[in-house]
Amino acid sequence: MTDTLARKPYTPKVAVERLRQGDVGAWPVVGGLVAIAIVFSALNDRFLAPENLTNLALQMAATGTISLGIIMVLLLGEIDLSAGSVSGLCATIMTIMHVKQGWSALAAILIALAAGAGIGLIHGLMFTKLRMPSFVVTLAGLMGWLGLLLFLLRQGGTINLPFTGFISKLSDTWLPSWLSWLLVAGLVLVSGGAALLTRRLRLTAGLPVTPLWWLLVRTGGLAVLLAVGVLIMSADRGVPLLLIIFGALVVVFDLVLRHTAFGRHVYAVGGNAEAARRAGINVTRIRILAFMLASTLAAAGGILAASRLSAVNQQSGGSDILLMAIAAAVIGGTSLFGGRGRAYDALLGVLVIQSITSGMYLLSVDSSVRFMVTAAVLALAVAIDSLARRGTAQ
Template sequence: MNAAVAPEKPESPRTPGSTDASTKEAKASAVSLRSVAVTYTERVRGGDLGALPAVLGLIVLCVFFAALRPVFLSELNFANLLTQGAGSITIAMGLVFVLLLGEIDLSAGYASGVCAAVLAILLTDHGWPWYGAAGAAILTGTVIGLLLGVLVAKIGIPSFVVTLAAFLGFQGVVLILLKEGTNISIQDQTILAIANNNLSPAIGWALLAFCVAAYAAIQIRQNHNRGRRGLTIAPPALLAVRIGGLAVLGALAVHTLNQERSRNVIVDSLKGVPIVVPVIAVLLVAGTFLLQRTSFGLHIYAVGGNAEAARRAGINVAAIRISAFVICSSLAAVGGVIAASRGNSVDPNTGGSNVLLLAVGAAVIGGTSLFGGRGRVVDAVLGGMVVAVIQNGMGLMGYSSGVKYAVTGSVLLLAAGVDALSRRRAVQR
């Protein structure tokens, strides 16, 4: 028995060239600022917290320390915060790639120390130019990452075991390179400038204007392309909030850093954005583009979400894992260069002590999941600022290193707990 067929409605006449343009325009205009807020709220309720805990924690910590120690908000302390956490943030950016796969790299700290030692030896003992020595240090990190990645992806040794062995081994390598404890001073002015010098105020404002203009162009172009394909687009009000928020926060930061911070202006003027800030910004943009705008980034998330499904989809899982470790160790090398610049020297403690704790803490506190498949490079920056604020604020309050470690470890445990609970809630829904 044939089912009754409802009569078709006559199609409305179309003008030449209209095709599906009206349909696409309807879809593009269907999204409002309110619907974006509702969607985000549903995501949070579903367990996808993202960087929200880190942002809220950063705000609460800043208010808390500023209330107890007003000097926390001084221009000098603000600049110290940015340079203090730069090395750990850089290493944490690399760790994000490994953590997205559900793996771990416990050797990243001492790998940065090995690369810093290579930099110092080539600069001091062999007279290499700064670009050659820095390039050799980063190449050393790349080789380290390749070795670790092959052992994990090809041989099948768990990353925890491989990187724990490397953590122990690289301590010995640093001692060997530095002749059992030699302190090598960095004399090259270019390397020293990375973490110790500042941009001129004019260049700081010009750099901010360029960044805001570039960000605005990217956001508008992405929205336009999505509209052309008939996909939902962000409302203009949301674009204005994003672009305006970046402009306002950036202007406040640049204005603050352009104030005179020196206590003796006659001897030495100290103002401007620290050079290490645009270095971190470039790494952030490059890492974000790699993860979110390339097929390689999509493969990282796919392997981290379900490695077997990714393999069946034709993704070379082993190559992705090796690449993640290569990126991690290469960025650890950059972190080692920054640490050498900040310390004006390299010694056996470079890359050791609490470097790994702070880097892993930065990535996890910022919102990168320890279970893989969820996280962004910006998480490392946000988490790194949380860790730097804790260390800096407690230092201003006179607490000992032991208390700082205890508090930072507690915050890391709290972040991991939130990650586990939010993931469980997402699965239950």
């Protein structure tokens, strides 16, 4: 995509131009979600039931938060293989501080997040100062932090969190209907207001703007989408707090990446590190901060996972969590080659993966088939990305 096209406001005409140049955006993911919904609802009418969709929203939060952190590193064209182990270790640190040491829940959570940031700092320094490949650095982290987790849990292997405590309540709290609708109204008004303000500022500066009718269509589409989600989940237990936390993280990091100097520098370093360095960007600082954010978000994902289980054990952060988090980022549209991706890719990607998982479980399909289907979807996403890059180059 040319720089001129990338800077144009997003309109249907610009969308077509981007498609011609190989930038397919989120359309393949949206089409995949529609296909998944049609297929699984035809095979099992419980797939689109409010109870199943609410459970799906709960299951998204932890893996999606870890995936959001991995996107920060993928945007640089690097990889973080330690996210799963870091999530389990930080959740274990939080639980030990809260249950064994008697610290308050909030203090224990802050310590866990600080531990995640410290681990990311170590990874970033090893990558930038020692010039070790990120693959090797985080692979060593995967094994090392897992070993530390096992060391901390060597006596008993499992630590339970209080079922009525603050941490466990994070996954067992449901928003009342009035608050859910208030949030929907607030999000729509803020989104629409921000779009109108941006349009006005661009008009004042003499820059091309998005047509007003297109802004209204986008805002209306967001309102309908959020309203449908609230209606469905309100038919069961309501909107889960975990989904609000995950959604808030996605929105915050989307704003950071799109509207701050740090975000622009991340894309610049991922697109061409040498050109970014010559432009005066502190490439080392950007890389270290990206690794710190990745590990901090991995810690946050571990906390949300521990909240759902009300415990930590030797399997925390293990199993297929890391693989699913990386797959979600790539399936959502983040490029493995760096320089292209959005925070919303974590939401879209994890929605695809959890939808496939939920549908397979409802059909009592063996997990081996689930892995093969997820692998096929991941391979398709990478193929689309490769073709898009080839089209852009041409």
